[in-house]
Amino acid sequence: MSxxxxxxxxxxTTRFGVGIGVLFWGTAGLYFSDSAxxxxxxxPTEADRQSLDKMMPKIHVVDPQEK
Incomplete structure (x- = not known):
């Protein structure tokens, strides 16, 4: 059985309880992950932050009038 x-x-009611439990588990994980x-x-170190900034895509806005 799958x-x-x-x-x-x-x-x-059991499915509802399972759903609430999963939502609670996810919320607790998001709340406590930074402190853990x-x-x-x-x-992260400053070098980690700088390397992450290098990998971030840059967004350039192009005016559609200027082709």
Whole structure:
């Protein structure tokens, strides 16, 4: 039985609870990830930030009148 079929076989209230649990897990991960990275010493250095700025695409606006 596939995971989707197993999920669909659950009662609606159980599926609702699973959905709320997944949303809570994702929200908690977003909320605590920065503080956990700080505690583990995984903060980016200035060199990391500069290399990221080099990789960022540059956007140039071109006026359609000037061809």
């Amino acid at each position: 995971l989707w079929k197993s999920y669909r076989a659950l009662s609606p 990275a700080d505690r583990m010493g995984m903060t």
